[in-house]
Amino acid sequence: xxxxxxxxxxxxxxxxxxxxxxxxxxxxxxxxxxxxxxxxxxxxxxxxxxxxxxxxxxxxxxxxxxxxxxxxxxxxxxxxxxxxxxxxxxxxxxxxxxxxxxxxxxxxxxxxxxxxxxxxxxxxxxxxxxxxxxxxxxxxxxxxxxxxxxxxxxxxxxxxxxxxxxxxxxxxxxxxxxxxxxxxxxxxxxxxxxxxxxxxxxxxxxxxxxxxxxxxxxxxxxxxxxxxxxxxxxxxxxxxxxxxxxxxxxxxxxxxxxxxxxxxxxxxxxxxxxxxxxxxxxxxxxxxxxxxxxxxxxxxxxxxxxxxxxxxxxxxxxxxxxxxxxxxxxxxxxxxxxxxxxxxxxxxxxxxxxxxxxxxxxxxxxxxxxxxxxxxxxxxxxxxxxxxxxxxxxxxxxxxxxxxxxxxxxxxxxxxxxxxxxxxxxxxxxxxxxxxxxxxxxxxxxxxxxxxxxxxxxxxxx
Amino acid sequence: xxxxxxxxxxxxxxxxxxxxxxxxxxxxxxxxxxxxxxxxxxxxxxxxxxxxxxxxxxxxxxxxxxxxxxxxxxxxxxxxxxxxxxxxxxxxxxxxxxxxxxxxxxxxxxxxxxxxxxxxxxxxxxxxxxxxxxxxxxxxxxxxxxxxxxxxxxxxxxxxxxxxxxxxxxxxxxxxxxxxxxxxxxxxxxxxxxxxxxxxxxxxxxxxxxxxxxxxxxxxxxxxxxxxxxxxxxxxxxxxxxxxxxxxxxxxxxxxxxxxxxxxxxxxxxxxxxxxxxxxxxxxxxxxxxxxxxxxxxxxxxxxxxxxxxxxxxxxxxxxxxxxxxxxxxxxxxxxxxxxxxxxxxxxxxxxxxxxxxxxxxxxxxxxxxxxxxxxxxxxxxxxxx
Numbered sequence: 001x002x003x004x005x006x007x008x009x010x011x012x013x014x015x016x017x018x019x020x021x022x023x024x025x026x027x028x029x030x031x032x033x034x035x036x037x038x039x040x041x042x043x044x045x046x047x048x049x050x051x052x053x054x055x056x057x058x059x060x061x062x063x064x065x066x067x068x069x070x071x072x073x074x075x076x077x078x079x080x081x082x083x084x085x086x087x088x089x090x091x092x093x094x095x096x097x098x099x100x101x102x103x104x105x106x107x108x109x110x111x112x113x114x115x116x117x118x119x120x121x122x123x124x125x126x127x128x129x130x131x132x133x134x135x136x137x138x139x140x141x142x143x144x145x146x147x148x149x150x151x152x153x154x155x156x157x158x159x160x161x162x163x164x165x166x167x168x169x170x171x172x173x174x175x176x177x178x179x180x181x182x183x184x185x186x187x188x189x190x191x192x193x194x195x196x197x198x199x200x201x202x203x204x205x206x207x208x209x210x211x212x213x214x215x216x217x218x219x220x221x222x223x224x225x226x227x228x229x230x231x232x233x234x235x236x237x238x239x240x241x242x243x244x245x246x247x248x249x250x251x252x253x254x255x256x257x258x259x260x261x262x263x264x265x266x267x268x269x270x271x272x273x274x275x276x277x278x279x280x281x282x283x284x285x286x287x288x289x290x291x292x293x294x295x296x297x298x299x300x301x302x303x304x305x306x307x308x309x310x311x312x313x314x315x316x317x318x319x320x321x322x323x324x325x326x327x328x329x330x331x332x333x334x335x336x337x338x339x340x341x342x343x344x345x346x347x348x349x350x351x352x353x354x355x356x357x358x359x360x361x362x363x364x365x366x367x368x369x370x371x372x373x374x375x376x377x378x379x380x381x382x383x384x385x386x387x388x389x390x391x392x393x394x395x396x397x398x399x400x401x402x403x404x405x406x407x408x409x410x411x412x413x414x415x416x417x418x419x420x421x422x423x424x425x426x427x428x429x430x431x432x433x434x435x436x437x438x439x440x441x442x443x444x445x446x447x448x449x450x451x452x453x454x455x456x457x458x459x460x461x462x
Numbered sequence: 463x464x465x466x467x468x469x470x471x472x473x474x475x476x477x478x479x480x481x482x483x484x485x486x487x488x489x490x491x492x493x494x495x496x497x498x499x500x501x502x503x504x505x506x507x508x509x510x511x512x513x514x515x516x517x518x519x520x521x522x523x524x525x526x527x528x529x530x531x532x533x534x535x536x537x538x539x540x541x542x543x544x545x546x547x548x549x550x551x552x553x554x555x556x557x558x559x560x561x562x563x564x565x566x567x568x569x570x571x572x573x574x575x576x577x578x579x580x581x582x583x584x585x586x587x588x589x590x591x592x593x594x595x596x597x598x599x600x601x602x603x604x605x606x607x608x609x610x611x612x613x614x615x616x617x618x619x620x621x622x623x624x625x626x627x628x629x630x631x632x633x634x635x636x637x638x639x640x641x642x643x644x645x646x647x648x649x650x651x652x653x654x655x656x657x658x659x660x661x662x663x664x665x666x667x668x669x670x671x672x673x674x675x676x677x678x679x680x681x682x683x684x685x686x687x688x689x690x691x692x693x694x695x696x697x698x699x700x701x702x703x704x705x706x707x708x709x710x711x712x713x714x715x716x717x718x719x720x721x722x723x724x725x726x727x728x729x730x731x732x733x734x735x736x737x738x739x740x741x742x743x744x745x746x747x748x749x750x751x752x753x754x755x756x757x758x759x760x761x762x763x764x765x766x767x768x769x770x771x772x773x774x775x776x777x778x779x780x781x782x783x784x785x786x787x788x789x790x791x792x793x794x795x796x797x798x799x800x801x802x803x804x805x806x807x808x809x810x811x812x813x814x815x816x817x818x819x820x821x822x823x824x825x826x827x828x829x830x831x832x833x834x835x836x837x838x839x840x841x842x843x844x845x846x847x848x
Contacts (some may be wrong), residue, residue: 006555006556008554008556009555010555011771012560012561012562012772032548033766035780041772043772043774044772044776045776046768046774048555051548051549071556071557100533110848166750184620187658192685193685195679195684196649196682197647197681198650198682198684198685199647199681199685201644201647201648201651201678201681201682202647202651202654202685203651204647204648204651204660205588205648205651205654206652206654206655207587207651208636208648208652209652209654209655211654211655211658213651229644232641233639233641233644237627238843238845239842240622240627240629241619241622241628241844242617242620242622243620243639243841243842244619245629246845248538248845276841278843278844300846301846302844311799330848331520352486374848377848
């Protein structure tokens with residue numbers, strides 16, 4: 001039975017090519033690996049090899065022919081009967097079905113995509129699990145809360161370990177891992193060399209291998225050296241493997257501006273990571289959220305980027321004294337109720353938003369403050385419910401303004417909350433410059449409560 | 463400054479960094495009662511390190527003493543990879559496989575020789591984007607691999623990964639990674655997990671001569687050696703990083719020496735002879751399983767096809783390729799050895815025919831099974847619902 005040799009596609013974009021030269025003629029015996037012809041593609045001249053053994057039957061397209069469409073039969077081989085001759089013949093039929101089914105499928109996908117951004121009917125407020133009556137509240141710094149979360153999860157699950165620069169013997173560059181080495185030993189609290197790309201990759205591989213790593217970056221500024229593993233290795237593998245290979249890992253550390261450390265040590269990466277499907281991104285403000293959400297992050301089957309803030313580490317908040325205090329990922333929290341305007345923020349911005357709200361209250365503006373807590377997946381329901389109530393919104397973010405979380409919230413308000421809006425949504429972000437060192441310039445570049453208050457008055461037309 | 467091949471603690475130049483380190487709070491290692499000064503202990507180890515310590519063992523006994531049955535098995539696996547890849551190239555030509563498709567033709571002895579020495583389903587394997595051969599060598603069903611290449615629902619990644627992104631946690635094959643060099647630290651992470659659990663497993667991490675110039679490879683060498691991770695780094699040196707010949711891209715072209723700075727013993731292995739590869743694997747595995755830390759193996763091999771399907775491979779001569787095919791082909795080599803041992807031509811033909819049938823069936827399956835449902839577009843982004 002004759003095997004048809006078809007004009008091959010020799011690059012991802014090739015649709016037709018030139019049959020530059022035949023290196024065989026009818027009657028020639030060929031075996032696999034022999035070069036049959038040279039074909040000019042859109043990029044280069046390629047050699048076309050035989051895969052089957054046999055004798056060349058007929059040359060159907062003469063050399064020098066231009067514009068030969070991919071799939072055209074260019075020659076035949078009379079081969080041995082080895083049970084595979086039928087395979088190439090089946091190909092066009094399959095291509096046909098693919099082409100036919102493509103159109104409705106694409107429409108389905110578009111419909112689904114449209115449904116995903118359409119306004120949701122039930123805008124229920126997400127709430128944290130209720131605390132049992134009489135739960136004691138313990139004043140705790142954010143730093144301690146993070147440490148407690150790690151320690152509690154490490155006690156509960158032997159697969160959890162902490163790895164990073166200075167996390168063990170030095171007790172953490174910012175003392176977040178203080179005491180962990182003493183309790184869990186050097187096999188589970190591991191000092192690395194200064195080698196972010198390498199240890200982010202090792203952590204990711206360990207997660208793929210079944211462990212539950214917590215990878216501390218001394219700051220997220222240094223994680224740019226490792227971002228390939230966070231995005232390409234950790235975030236995408238579950239999808240690319242059809243759900244087979246999970247990557248339950250937490251990348252954590254301080255993020256955003258600190259104090260007078262200059263541009264290279266002062267950036268908020270929230271929008272970068274929140275852009276990537278396959279990641280969970282958490283950026284808490286207070287100690288209770290830091291603890292409850294870090295525990296949830298460690299337990300999650302998904303890769304989590306957990307963004308802390310150096311300036312907040314030392315602040316003290318009440319944390320419920322409960323054995324199993326875990327908060328839901330993906331739920332925003334109303335930290336101050338109000339009726340006139342909504343201020344949406346996260347991380348250190350929440351502190352400024354609360355400060356602004358207190359000032360504005362004196363002026364008779366009752367602001368509601370929403371702490372996003374999780375940046376991906378974003379709790380749009382809580383944001384929209386608050387917007388429906390107040391009809392005015394300001395987004396406050398300690399970070400660059402362009403392509404920010406604020407940009408995203410404003411897009412959500414346009415797409416899903418347009419009818420609620422009584423004024424354009426405004427964003428209050430850092431100035432659109434690398435963070436300067438000089439004290440006065442740094443202060444001018446960063447957000448603060450006054451800047452938020454100005455924007456709030458503006459959307460309230462006051 | 464005094465020049466000394468072996469700096470000792472007595473050498474002031476060497477002692478200086480130690481005292482600097484001690485001044486930093488993180489060097490509390492020095493506070494441990496029994497610990498010697500760090501600098502002295504590393505000097506003591508240095509005397510024991512020899513780059514070629516394992517090479518000698520390999521040289522003493524170069525080829526694996528395979529039974530006829532084992533050699534037939536190696537032959538069969540190599541033929542499976544060769545025929546599978548040829549078929550994949552054909553399906554690519556027919557437009558059934560898209561995107562990038564990197565074939566393993568010519569390199570078969572490496573994956574087969576090395577992985578035959580591993581405990582499949584226990585020891586981990588990870589590689590880059592030229593991954594079909596390593597999967598076949600680890601016993602993964604050709605059907606689900608081919609169906610992934612054609613982007614079908616029945617593919618090993620449900621059609622969502624493609625040629626470069628395939629995984630089988632069941633076989634402990636961890637990909638299939640598209641970013642050059644990324645699999646090296648990931649592999650060290652898998653080795654870390656083996657050590658952490660104490661399960662006795664080893665990770666084999668493959669990468670090419672091109673990936674050998676990525677910085678993360680050396681970050682990984684450092685930590686793997688520092689922590690004595692059970693990992694075998696395998697450089698598949700096929701002579702070309704895409705279109706760049708080794709000599710044009712590498713200052714040190716003897717890749718097995720590249721671990722010297724990290725005290726990782728290197729092995730220089732002929733990757734075109736499956737029995738040499740297998741014997742070298744035995745040496746490396748014995749060392750790694752004993753808890754000595756990593757080994758770096760350089761496997762000299764050759765890919766007959768271009769870097770990917772769309773590479774015309776004009777950076778080398780046709781004669782060079784033909785010489786490898788005619789005089790160094792791993793499959794022809796194994797076949798000649800089988801015939802020399804008295805295995806009949808019929809028996810070999812029978813294997814060839816069976817493999818052709820297997821590959822034809824995998825292609826039929828890959829062509830006729832349906833594409834993924836549209837709903838798959840949105841699945842497996844995250845594991846949990848938040």
